[in-house]
Amino acid sequence: AATPEKHEFKAETKKLLHIVAHSLYSQREVFVRELISNSSDALEKLRHLQATSQDVSAENPLEISITVDADKKTITFCDSGIGMSAEELKENLGTIARSGSKAYIEKMKDSDDTKDMANTIVGQFGVGFYSAFMVGDKIAVYTRSALPGSEGYCWESDGLGSYTLQRTDNVDVGTKIVISVKSDASEFLDKSKLESIIKKYSNFVGFPISVNGEKVNTVDALWTKDKSSISDEDHTNFYRFVSHAWDEPAYHLVYKADGPLSIRSILYVPTKNPEALGFDRIKPGVSLYSRKVLIMPNAENLLPEWLRFIQGVVDSEDLPLNLSRELLQNGPIIMRLKSIITSRIIKWLQEESRKDPAKYKEFFKTFGIFIKEGVCQDTSNQAEIAKLLRFETSANDAAELISLNEYIDAMPSDQEHVYYFCTPSRQFGLESPYYEPFKKHGTNVLFLHHALDEFVMGRLSVFEGKRLISIDSKDVAQVLKKWNEADQAESASDTSAAPLTTEQANELTAWMLPVFGMHVKEVKVSERFMSYPAIVTDFDSPSVRRMMKMMAGDSK
Ligand code: ADP
Ligand code: MG
Numbered sequence: 001a002a003t004p005e006k007h008e009f010k011a012e013t014k015k016l017l018h019i020v021a022h023s024l025y026s027q028r029e030v031f032v033r034e035l036i037s038n039s040s041d042a043l044e045k046l047r048h049l050q051a052t053s054q055d056v057s058a059e060n061p062l063e064i065s066i067t068v069d070a071d072k073k074t075i076t077f078c079d080s081g082i083g084m085s086a087e088e089l090k091e092n093l094g095t096i097a098r099s100g101s102k103a104y105i106e107k108m109k110d111s112d113d114t115k116d117m118a119n120t121i122v123g124q125f126g127v128g129f130y131s132a133f134m135v136g137d138k139i140a141v142y143t144r145s146a147l148p149g150s151e152g153y154c155w156e157s158d159g160l161g162s163y164t165l166q167r168t169d170n171v172d173v174g175t176k177i178v179i180s181v182k183s184d185a186s187e188f189l190d191k192s193k194l195e196s197i198i199k200k201y202s203n204f205v206g207f208p209i210s211v212n213g214e215k216v217n218t219v220d221a222l223w224t225k226d227k228s229s230i231s232d233e234d235h236t237n238f239y240r241f242v243s244h245a246w247d248e249p250a251y252h253l254v255y256k257a258d259g260p261l262s263i264r265s266i267l268y269v270p271t272k273n274p275e276a277l278g279f280d281r282i283k284p285g286v287s288l289y290s291r292k293v294l295i296m297p298n299a300e301n302l303l304p305e306w307l308r309f310i311q312g313v314v315d316s317e318d319l320p321l322n323l324s325r326e327l328l329q330n331g332p333i334i335m336r337l338k339s340i341i342t343s344r345i346i347k348w349l350q351e352e353s354r355k356d357p358a359k360y361k362e363f364f365k366t367f368g369i370f371i372k373e374g375v376c377q378d379t380s381n382q383a384e385i386a387k388l389l390r391f392e393t394s395a396n397d398a399a400e401l402i403s404l405n406e407y408i409d410a411m412p413s414d415q416e417h418v419y420y421f422c423t424p425s426r427q428f429g430l431e432s433p434y435y436e437p438f439k440k441h442g443t444n445v446l447f448l449h450h451a452l453d454e455f456v457m458g459r460l461s462v463f464e465g466k467r468l469i470s471i472d473s474k475d476v477a478q479v480l481k482k483w484n485e486a487d488q489a490e491s492a493s494d495t496s497a498a499p500l501t502t503e504q505a506n507e508l509t510a511w512m513l514p515v516f517g518m519h520v521k522e523v524k525v526s527e528r529f530m531s532y533p534a535i536v537t538d539f540d541s542p543s544v545r546r547m548m549k550m551m552a553g554d555s556k
Contacts, residue, residue, distance in 0.1 A: 004164035023118040031131040033201035035077045039064045040205045042081025044294040063208045070189045080174040083145040103279045133159035136179035143175040221292045223266045227254040239268045243311040247271040253348045267312035285311035290319040306374035364390045372456045395444040404463045417469045420446035422454040434472040
């Protein structure tokens, strides 16, 4: 064998390793899940390659064997997967693969609270391969790529500042990771302890896992099972397995269909939204299988962009195994799958909102931003997605959210439109002169506070035949006029409130216009004012005005 080459870890990796070394004892068992999940990924890749290319032969059975040696104080994870070349070893084990962890470390680079960072990073993003250093003070990785002409390599590190890389003979295709267990982590040298951790986190891995020769897991593809035989605990574990996340699934859906396409699937809504924490855009979370063989992890085109928070598995035996990338992205079967599954997800969320409105409200607070994105982008499903929206209203407490259907159902028979108001805050909305006539007339108004809401409402514009109208737009003139006429008829006897005659009004506005000069396009006697003597309204629609301001670089 050649002499070992020494390489320094990148600065961010050193920081991560330092954090990992300070993780809580109670978190350390996750290294088992991380290493098994890497082996499972490597086996899936090899199985797919075997199904699609002649160059890769199937020599060894696809499996994960774990060996514990209490005397030597080592745990060995061995898989017959795709393996790694020297370049891949350097690239994959020398840098941080997980964008979430990386972004978090970047963000926290000036923090000294290592314990706290360790909690967050291990709990929220997982540390992948590096978790082996939570229990090991030396890690050796022996690997050989399954691609023709490959050579074996040994990667070794004590997890401090550097690692060595060495070409090595007699390495089987796949990857073998030998952990020299730290003296304070000897509990993991116990075979039954290890088995119980594997059962807890990795029971659904689609390859046999053995510890010292005895098989541990069930190797059942959960999505082929009967829905009633899947427990909540199964769902939590499977969700965590597919999503690489640590939260609980908020909702799960076991969906099967036999026509027009054969579909076996399990889908999850997470509890947490990683994008809200300021990290990268979520990658698509649903993987595509055909007859239990993974054909595309995190399939890009399986779901529309706005559903990128959904996690899970879709298996369709109508998909040929060796589908080209182009066909996987735009082929007719994918398009049909996409349309069927998207409709099913929308229906699923509608069902969940009816089953438990309080729980759905929490979902909407976390993932509502994606629903709004869907309303804007997914035009073919817009009407159904809009049913998933929830709104604060002037009539209810701020905390109570209602749907557009509920708003319409509660409308008095003479109300024609849905009224909404985009304001920075509820207080601001309630005190606004735009809202005053609606308040006086007892008309419910949807209050929206997010910067994008105005755009969303503009894109939707109509719901179940009702127009959505902003109360600060000129579209409300008609209803204000109607209300004013009614009011005037009522107070006709009250001489102190006599309105201006048309002549008086014309005289007043003719005098005012030049006073405002360039700033004003038109001065009219309004039907709108009540306790306010005058009000400025938009000539263009408010969203057009705000867009123009944004384009001009004005933030407010
Ligand atoms: P992630 O799994 O999220 O990509 P990890 O830190 O767990 O991050 O692993 C980093 C990379 O190292 C993997 O993406 C993979 O390319 C490679 N790798 C890790 N373990 C194995 C393995 N057993 N076989 C082949 N490649 C592996
Ligand atoms: Mg991993």
